Amino acid sequence: MATVRLDQLRKVYPNGHVGVAGASFDIADGELLVLVGPSGCGKTTLLRMIAGLETISDGTLAIDGRVVNDVAPKDRDIAMVFQNYALYPHMTVAENLGFGLKLRGHGQADIDGRVAAAAKTLELEDRLASRPGALSGGQRQRVALGRALVRDPKVFLLDEPLSNLDAKLRLSMRVEIARLHRQLKATMVYVTHDQIEAMTLGQRIVVLDGGVIQQIDTPMNLYDKPANLFVAGFVGSPAMNLLHGTLQRQDGWKLVTAQGDIALGEPPQASAWEPWRDRAVVLGVRPEDLQPQPSGAAAPALTAQLEVLEPVGNEVFLNLRHGSQPLVSRVAPQALPEPGNAVPLGLARERLHLFDAASGQRVVP
Structure with missing residues (x-):
């Protein structure tokens, strides 16, 4: 396997x-590193630059210490798995x-040995004589993975390999790819627009938007x-509640908002809030950190109207509205008020997030 280094890589x-x-x-x-972001953010372009399928406008790309800016794709010792299988x-x-x-x-004996080993790893031994038309979507994707696997490359590049699969198959193939990575200890770069895939697969995640890296971190640090x-x-499903106001x-x-004041009490991180007193900020609250208050509890931080309940089995999403501000709360299954009621x-004061309203940057460590 190999290391990969990107130094001020640009594509214009x-x-x-x-x-x-x-x-x-x-x-x-x-390492299994994931590039994630919305459509058009530059993640696939970046992957194709590593593969040699896009020219590099500026900067340096090195694989295993060797600068490969002008090296042909076939000579980079990489293997790529595409979205459409390409079988x-x-x-x-x-x-x-x-x-x-x-x-x-390669000689036929070497080919046969590598094919047999890859087929065993991917549980395809009984399908070696079949043609792609006779395979399920998951099996076709495993063949595409196997075609990269037999190469024993320095780096695996995977470009949204699961996007054509249904939800159940995506889940099973995520597990398959994670298992394969642990088994091979391979260097992998994985592109996806699905932040759930990114969070569950990546050891580190690169979040991009508009061609610019927004953050590089472990899944839980991003969250x-x-x-x-x-x-x-972008990270989190449902997304973080973002409340604009003056601290x-x-x-x-x-937090003084157009919809009314939100009581924040004395959070543990409040000492870091002093420089932001009387300034425009955005308060971030994860859905699981916004919870209905039981009757007789301390004064609530805010009251919102319940619009829609979404039970999904092991949890329930409460879609609420605080004035014109939509909110989402994630709760365990329990007795809940009917839609239309005030809640x-x-x-969770210790897990509040604060951002500068002007720059959008996090302002509390």
């Missing part, structure tokens, strides 16, 4: 559009798995300490 198209703006980070040997329909599974090796001049409003709103202190901290809500 002839029309002046900046696809990737100065990406710099290292991928460790054996040859007239070939059997075994022939699809071994085709790349055959083009590179617990988003660097800015974009990451806060004030009068008989405890409060007093409390905040």
Whole structure:
């Protein structure tokens, strides 16, 4: 396997559009790193630059210490798995798995050995004589993975490999890819627009928007300490509640909003809030940190009207409205008021997030 280093990597198209703006980070040997963001954020462009399928406008790309800016894709010792499988329909599974090796001049005995090993790893031994048309979507994706696996490359590149699968298959294939990574200890770069895939697969995640890296961190650090409003709103399902207002202190901290005041009390991190007193901020509250208050409890932080209940089995989503501000609360199954009722809500004060309203940057460590 290998390390990958990106140093101020840029992609500027002839029309002046900046696809990737100065990406710099290292991928460790054996790491599974995920590139995530909305459509058009530059994640696939960045992956294709690593693969050599997009020219690099500026900056340096090194694989295992070797600068590969001008090295042809076939000479970079990488293997890529595409979204659409790209299998040859007239070939059997075994022939699809071994085709790349055959083009590179490997002997038949070597090809057969590698194909057999990959088929065993991916549980495809009984489908080696089948053609892609006779396979399920999950099996086809495993063949596409196997075709990369037999190459034994320095780096695996996966471009939204699960996006064509249904929800159940995506879940099983996520587990398959995670298992494969642990088994191979391979260096992998995985592109997805699905933040659930990113959170469950990535050892580290690179969040992009508009060609710019917003944050690079572990999944839980992204969730617990988003660097800015974009990451806060993108990572998490349902998304973080974001409340705009002015931070004030009068008989405890409060957020003064157009919908009314929100009582914040004395959170543990309040000492760091002093520089933001009487300034425009955005308060972030995860749905699980916004909870209905039982009758007789302390005064609520705010009261909102319940609009829709969404029970999903092990939890319930409460869609609420505080004035014109929509809110979502995630609760355990329990007796809940009917839609239309006012619901007093409390905040998990130790887990509040504060952002500068002007820059969108996180302002409390």
